[in-house]
Structures are given as structure tokens and as C-alpha cells.
Amino acid sequence: MENPGYCSGSFDSLHHPRVIDEVADDDDDDEMVDIAGATLDFSSTDDVPPLSSGGYEVHAGGGGGVARAAGVNGTGPSKLVDPLEDLLPGVGTYEDFNTIDWVREKSKDRDRHREITNKSRRSTVDLLISVSDAFSGWLLMLLVGLMSGALAGGIDIAAHWLTDMKEGVCLIGFWFNHEHCCWNSNETTFQERDRCPQWQSWAELITGTPEGAFAYIVNYLMYIFWALLFAFLAVALVRAFAPYACGSGIPEIKTILSGFIIRGYLGKWTLIIKTITLVLAVSSGLSLGKEGPLVHVACCCANILCHLFTKYRKNEAKRREVSYYFPLKTLWRSFFAALVAAFTLRSINPFGNSRLVLFYVEFHAPWHLVELAPFILLGIFGGLWGALFIRANIAWCRRRKTTRLGHYAVTEVLVVAAVTALLAFPNSYTRMSGAELISELFNDCSLLDSSQLCGYKQPANTSETGVGNSLADRPAGEGLYTALWQLALALVFKILITVITFGMKVPSGLFIPSMAVGAIAGRLLGVGMEQLAYYHHDWFIFKGWCSPGADCITPGLYAMVGAAACLGGVTRMTVSLVVIMFELTGGLEYIVPLMAATMTSKWVADAFGREGIYEAHIRLNGYPFLEPKEEFDHSSLAVDVMRPRRSDPALAMLTQEGMTVGEVEALVESTRYSGFPVVVSQESQRLVGFVLRRDLLISIDNARKRQDGVVSASQVVFTEHVPPHAADGPPPLRLRGIMDLSPFTVTDHTPMDITVDIFRKLGLRQCLVTHNGKLLGIITKKDILKHMAHIANRDPDSILFN
Numbered sequence: 013m014e015n016p017g018y019c020s021g022s023f024d025s026l027h028h029p030r031v032i033d034e035v036a037d038d039d040d041d042d043e044m045v046d047i048a049g050a051t052l053d054f055s056s057t058d059d060v061p062p063l064s065s066g067g068y069e070v071h072a073g074g075g076g077g078v079a080r081a082a083g084v085n086g087t088g089p090s091k092l093v094d095p096l097e098d099l100l101p102g103v104g105t106y107e108d109f110n111t112i113d114w115v116r117e118k119s120k121d122r123d124r125h126r127e128i129t130n131k132s133r134r135s136t137v138d139l140l141i142s143v144s145d146a147f148s149g150w151l152l153m154l155l156v157g158l159m160s161g162a163l164a165g166g167i168d169i170a171a172h173w174l175t176d177m178k179e180g181v182c183l184i185g186f187w188f189n190h191e192h193c194c195w196n197s198n199e200t201t202f203q204e205r206d207r208c209p210q211w212q213s214w215a216e217l218i219t220g221t222p223e224g225a226f227a228y229i230v231n232y233l234m235y236i237f238w239a240l241l242f243a244f245l246a247v248a249l250v251r252a253f254a255p256y257a258c259g260s261g262i263p264e265i266k267t268i269l270s271g272f273i274i275r276g277y278l279g280k281w282t283l284i285i286k287t288i289t290l291v292l293a294v295s296s297g298l299s300l301g302k303e304g305p306l307v308h309v310a311c312c313c314a315n316i317l318c319h320l321f322t323k324y325r326k327n328e329a330k331r332r333e334v335s336y337y338f339p340l341k342t343l344w345r346s347f348f349a350a351l352v353a354a355f356t357l358r359s360i361n362p363f364g365n366s367r368l369v370l371f372y373v374e375f376h377a378p379w380h381l382v383e384l385a386p387f388i389l390l391g392i393f394g395g396l397w398g399a400l401f402i403r404a405n406i407a408w409c410r411r412r413k414t415t416r417l418g419h420y421a422v423t424e425v426l427v428v429a430a431v432t433a434l435l436a437f438p439n440s441y442t443r444m445s446g447a448e449l450i451s452e453l454f455n456d457c458s459l460l461d462s463s464q465l466c467g468y469k470q471p472a473n474t475s476e477t478g479v480g481n482s483l484a485d486r487p488a489g490e491g492l493y494t495a496l497w498q499l500a501l502a503l504v505f506k507i508l509i510t511v512i513t514f515g516m517k518v519p520s521g522l523f524i525p526s527m528a529v530g531a532i533a534g535r536l537l538g539v540g541m542e543q544l545a546y547y548h549h550d551w552f553i554f555k556g557w558c559s560p561g562a563d564c565i566t567p568g569l570y571a572m573v574g575a576a577a578c579l580g581g582v583t584r585m586t587v588s589l590v591v592i593m594f595e596l597t598g599g600l601e602y603i604v605p606l607m608a609a610t611m612t613s614k615w616v617a618d619a620f621g622r623e624g625i626y627e628a629h630i631r632l633n634g635y636p637f638l639e640p641k642e643e644f645d646h647s648s649l650a651v652d653v654m655r656p657r658r659s660d661p662a663l664a665m666l667t668q669e670g671m672t673v674g675e676v677e678a679l680v681e682s683t684r685y686s687g688f689p690v691v692v693s694q695e696s697q698r699l700v701g702f703v704l705r706r707d708l709l710i711s712i713d714n715a716r717k718r719q720d721g722v723v724s725a726s727q728v729v730f731t732e733h734v735p736p737h738a739a740d741g742p743p744p745l746r747l748r749g750i751m752d753l754s755p756f757t758v759t760d761h762t763p764m765d766i767t768v769d770i771f772r773k774l775g776l777r778q779c780l781v782t783h784n785g786k787l788l789g790i791i792t793k794k795d796i797l798k799h800m801a802h803i804a805n806r807d808p809d810s811i812l813f814n
Contacts, residue, residue, distance in 0.1 A: 581614070
């Protein structure tokens with residue numbers, strides 16, 4: 013890849029000799045990151061030195077079994093060093109850009125929990141330790157909720173303030189945004205409630221007048237200046253301090269939750285820089301949102317706080333109990349964390365309306381069954397938009413990764429920010445922030461509403477005010493026609509600019525831009541339906557429920573449904589999307605229109621490809637993620653996928669006895685595999701266990717330093733009892749303690765669809781293939797992904813990691 017060490021390019025840097033200095037510290041997620049030749053040390057001084065200068069091709073890793081004993085252990089002569097008993101630093105941990113062994117990690121946690129439970133019966137102190145261990149999960153969720161909620165509220169307030177700063181400043185306090193500045197003013201009117209003497213535009217401050225061509229040019233130039241400044245600060249901070257802070261973060265979070273190790277991605281520097289640059293990126297006016305990056309921010313909070321508790325700090329699977337392994341207790345703790353975060357957000361009140369939802373709606377007219385047809389039409393539009401956006405964005409991001417464009421990340425961001433600001437300012441609907449635009453489009457017009465979208469002609473008979481609080485449908489006026497033209501231009505602009513913006517080297521979410529596209533389309537359709545009902549209320553489709561003077565059509569509802577449809581087409585979410593839309597708007601009675609639109613958008617988008625935008629980016633970056641929704645319907649067997657193939661070298665393996673330290677080290681040095689099967693002998697090849705390359709090297713290195721007489725001629729044994737050796741010979745090195753005695757195995761005739769399900773549901777990184785107990789080969793997660801890519805006519809070499 014052409015852009016090593018920077019955002020998604022930094023994962024490709026495994027093939028670059030000077031990009032990643034791998035630091036294998038189990039207790040710290042920060043790393044040595046080399047950006048364009050300048051090394052920034054974000055790691056602690058206690059990190060374990062790297063075992064190699066680059067990543068290993070994963071031939072095998074620490075395997076797991078379906079059932080395990082209380083621990084893999086053994087005892088030997090006192091002069092022997094047992095790595096398990098001595099708890100060597102680094103043994104049992106994972107190298108960067110590798111997949112964890114879920115089964116082994118869960119087994120370790122069961123052993124730990126069993127030991128604490130047994131000790132709790134001995135004394136009061138041990139009982140208190142047991143209670144503390146059980147309570148630590150809830151305390152962690154409390155801290156995560158408080159920290160995430162506080163950061164989310166702070167990000168929203170800061171983004172609102174900086175967004176308004178592009179247009180002017182508050183004279184009574186520069187830290188007030190436009191709305192807060194005019195709150196206490198007694199000189200505002202209902203029609204112009206956003207204008208007050210305390211808030212002045214840049215033209216008023218510089219030229220003394222808010223009107224005229226020169227004032228317009230001054231405001232235009234200041235808008236572009238602030239947009240470029242915020243964009244430059246965002247990309248510069250990301251590039252200099254935290255390359256992993258760019259992008260949405262959701263593709264990487266999904267991959268990490270599935271068991272992949274990306275050290276530093278959830279570290280403290282990433283959290284700090286992503287929080288700051290997210291505010292700057294959103295405030296610059298780029299077509300992006302903050303909802304996706306907020307997921308990354310929350311995960312950083314959880315990961316950092318996990319290191320306060322030993323059982324989470326020392327177990328990779330415990331920190332990921334939301335993916336392959338989702339126990340009921342995690343569901344309750346997730347609910348508790350969400351409750352605390354919501355309480356914290358409500359206390360901060362970032363939206364200024366004493367509500368938790370971002371786009372609160374209160375429509376007065378019910379929807380009718382006939383309207384399901386336009387709702388489904390919006391679903392079709394959302395599906396088409398989603399499929400088009402995914403293909404166009406992936407093509408652009410691939411071009412960014414494979415051409416010289418990737419070398420000029422700062423220039424790209426500045427150019428896109430300049431073009432966005434230049435084209436957005438003349439149109440009021442593209443000039444405002446994405447959240448403000450969506451809120452405007454969701455709005456249900458009131459009688460005195462001054463918005464252009466409410467520019468209707470007033471009826472001659474003023475008694476036609478609808479039923480209850482609603483207004484009767486009215487003919488469109490000049491203001492509404494102007495707004496519709498501006499919205500049509502804004503729709504084209506948003507569709508094009510979002511394709512280029514998403515994936516740049518700044519924090520960038522996709523929820524708000526996708527919702528904005530759908531909300532614009534929905535509002536346009538809603539106004540069209542409203543005018544159709546007004547002028548043709550006698551048509552058969554309107555008879556019986558839309559009489560003259562009634563409030564029949566609510567354009568804001570169409571905007572809400574369109575927003576859900578487009579977001580569903582891009583992300584392929586269904587049930588969760590309907591819940592999210594309900595949470596964002598508070599509109600419970602509109603669940604059916606939302607369901608109809610989201611399901612339609614998914615069906616239409618799936619007709620062009622089953623991948624959502626995040627899955628497409630996972631595949632683009634070559635992450636080892638087994639998509640649960642992807643079906644495997646090929647009739648291949650395990651023997652067809654395993655390695656070695658016919659043209660491959662023989663399978664590298666260790667014997668349980670008979671090999672010397674020098675022979676083991678030579679085998680390790682001559683291969684790039686990260687684990688080796690252990691067999692009885694080369695002749696029988698009966699499987700005994702599995703040992704990780706990392707554990708093997710650490711144990712041998714430690715034995716040479718701590719155990720007298722260990723030399724290259726020393727025998728390496730993996731048996732329970734040490735065989736006799738010559739009195740004048742070097743003592744043997746016993747490594748049974750680091751061997752996995754129950755690696756997961758399948759037979760050579762196991763169907764691959766079953767094997768894929770096993771990998772998905774158990775979170776395996778590899779399994780061994782046997783025939784009548786004899787070892788034949790190995791299947792890794794990477795092998796499965798390559799096989800699935802080959803079946804789907806994709807490039808198998810695009811899978812970079814295991």
C-alpha cells in the first residue's frame with residue numbers, strides 16, 4: 013500500500029520494514045508509531061521488546077478446545093524451569109495484528125474465577141476479594157457510562173459553538189454559540205428569533221453593516237477561512253499524534269470485537285485526539301457526522317477503564333464480551349452503562365431543550381394507509397442511494413490507497429474543505445450543519461413559523477386551521493418554491509460531496525450525511541404529496557380521509573422516513589435502525605412507516621450487493637472479519653481449504669521429544685508461522701497439542717538466562733514426565749506448560765459450511781485437520797476468508813491479516 017503509517021494505511025504497513033515497531037505489552041494499548049519517517053513514542057517504558065521486525069504470516073496460533081481441564085500444567089524436577097509456573101512476562105499474550113484465541117481466553121477466565129471462588133471460603137479477606145471481583149464489572153460500566161456521556165455532551169456543545177463561530181461571534185462572551193447568546197435578549201422577535209444585538213456577524217464587526225454586497229463577501233471569506241482552519245487543525249493533529257483517530261472507526265471496532273488485535277487503536281492518545289479533532293472536523297462544515305466516531309470514543313473509554321481492573325486488563329476476551337460471546341450479564345451491564353450515559357447526557361443538556369433526543373418531533377396529524385406507497389418509494393430511493401454510495405465510496409477509497417493521492421492526506425482534506433465551503437455558503441441549507449438541516453427538514457410548520465419551508469400562501473378563510481393544533485394543507489407560496497429549489501441543489505451537492513468526504517484522514521461519521529440526503533428527498537416528496545392532496549383532494553386515493561381544510565399530509569414525516577431509508581440503504585441496518593430513529597426523534601407512533609421504508613431500502617440495496625458500508629471497508633482494508641450475515645453455500649470440505657496444499661512445503665511441526673533447542677530455534681527462524689502443532693513423532697504424526705511461536709521464543713530465551721546448562725544441544729520436551737538424559741549432557745528444557753493440550757480439530761471430510769459456523773460461533777483463529785487421529789494440516793481464519801473471497805470471485809490476496 014502507498015500510504016504506510018497513516019490511518020488505514022498503517023495496517024498495510026506490516027509489509028513495510030520501518031512502519032510499525034511492535035510493542036507487546038499486555039497492559040498498554042499504546043504503540044510506537046512511525047509516521048512518514050518520524051517516530052512518536054506513545055508507549056510506556058515497561059513494554060516487552062518486540063520479537064521480530066515485522067508481522068508473521070499466521071500459520072497457526074494458540075488453539076482452543078471444546079472442553080478443558082482446570083489448567084494446563086505439570087510439574088518437573090526442581091532444576092527445570094516451567095514457564096506456566098513461573099508466569100513468564102509475555103507468555104499467553106498476542107502480537108499486534110493477530111487474532112486472539114477466544115476459547116483459551118475464556119478458559120483462563122474460568123480458571124481465575126474458580127480459584128477466587130474456592131479461596132473465598134477460607135477467610136473474610138478472600139470473601140471481600142471475591143465480592144469486589146463480582147462488583148468490578150458493574151463499577152466499570154458505571155465509569156464507562158459517566159465518561160462516555162460526559163464526552164458526548166462536551167463534543168456536541170463544542171461543535172455547536174465552533175460551527176456558529178464561522179458566521180459570527182457573541183459580544184457578551186465569545187464562548188456562547190448563536191442560540192445561547194440570544195437566549196436572554198429582550199430585542200428578538202418571534203419571526204427573527206435568531207437575530208439579536210448581542211450576536212454579530214463577521215461583516216458587522218469588520219465593516220459595521222450586515223447588509224450589502226461587500227458584507228456578503230466578507231462573511232463568505234470568513235466562512236471559508238474558519239472552515240479551512242478547522243479542517244487543517246483536525247488533519248494535522250491526527251497525522252502528528254494519533255493516526256488511528258481518523259475515519260469512522262466502526263469497521264475497525266467490529267474487527268477488534270471479533271478478536272483482532274490493533275494495539276493503540278483504543279489507546280489514550282487516540283481518545284484525546286479523536287475527541288478534539290471530531291469537534292474540529294464537524295465544525296469545518298465537511299459532509300460528515302459525529303455519531304460513528306462517538307462509538308470509537310466510547311470504546312476507547314471502555315478500553316482505558318478496563319485497565320483499572322485486573323480481570324479485564326489481563327484477558328482479551330473479557331474486554332470483548334459483546335461479539336461472538338454475549339452472556340446475559342453483559343446485556344444487563346450494557347443496559348446499565350447506557351442508562352448512566354443517558355443520565356449524564358441529560359444532566360449536561362447539550363441540545364438545550366431538556367430532551368435526550370437529537371431531533372424531537374411532534375407531528376399532529378396521523379399517517380394513513382395510502383401513504384405507505386410513497387414511504388415504500390422512499391425506501392426504494394434509499395436502497396438505490398445506499399448501493400450507489402457504497403460502490404462509489406469504495407472505488408474512491410481504493411484509488412486513495414493505491415495511488416499517490418494517499419501521500420497527500422492534508423492537501424486532500426484542505427481541498428475538499430475549500431470546495432465544500434465554497435459551494436455550501438450560497439445555499440442556506442448546505443451552509444447550516446447537518447444536524448441543524450435535519451432538524452429543519454423534520455419540522456412541522458406552525459402558523460407563525462418563519463422558515464422558508466413554511467412559506468405557504470395563507471388561506472382566504474382564516475378559519476381553515478385544521479383540527480386541534482394542526483394546520484390545514486395550504487398552497488405553496490413563493491418562499492416554499494425557493495426552498496424546494498435550494499433543497500434540490502442541496503440534495504445533488506450532498507450526494508456527490510459525501511462520497512469523497514467519507515474515509516478522509518479526519519474523524520468522519522456517516523449517519524448524519526446519510527440522514528440528510530434521505531431527509532431532503534423525503535421533504536421534497538412530502539411537499540409534492542401535500543400539494544397533490546390540496547389541489548386534487550377529490551381523487552379516489554384521497555377520498556374518505558382527506559377533505560378540504562384538513563391537515564392530510566405531514567412533509568416532516570416524509571423527511572423522517574426518507575432519512576431512515578437512506579441510512580438503512582448505506583448501513584443495511586433494519587431493527588436497530590428503527591430503534592435508533594425512534595431514539596433520535598421520539599416518534600413512537602411512526603414505527604410502521606419506518607419499518608416499511610427500512611426493509612424496502614435493505615431489499616433494494618441487497619439486490620446490488622449484500623455488504624453494508626462498514627463491511628465493505630473491512631474487506632477493503634483486508635481485516636480478518638467473518639461476517640455473520642454472509643452465507644456459505646459451497647460444497648467444499650475441510651481438506652480442500654486446509655494447508656499445506658499439494659504444491660506447498662510440508663507442514664512445519666514439533667515433536668513432543670527428540671528435538672533440541674537449536675533445532676527448534678532453526679525451525680522457528682526458517683518459517684514465519686505464529687504457531688506449531690506438536691506431534692508424537694514425525695513418523696506417526698499423532699497430534700499432541702499446539703504451541704504459539706511467541707510463547708516458544710519467550711520461554712527458550714528465558715530458560716537460557718535463568719536455567720543453568722540450557723544450550724543449543726538441550727532436549728526440548730513437551731511430555732508430562734521428563735525422559736532420562738545422560739549425566740554429562742545438558743539438562744532438558746520442559747515446555748509442556750506453554751502447550752495447548754486440547755487444540756480444536758476437525759476431520760478432513762468436515763463440510764466447510766460447518767467449519768465456517770464453528771469459526772464464527774467459537775471465535776477460533778485456527779483449527780487442525782486430522783484423519784484417523786493423524787495430523788494432516790491446518791485451517792486458519794485467513795484461509796477461510798481467502799476461500800470465501802475466491803468463491804465470490806474476489807481477490808484472495810486482499811485478506812492481509814489473520
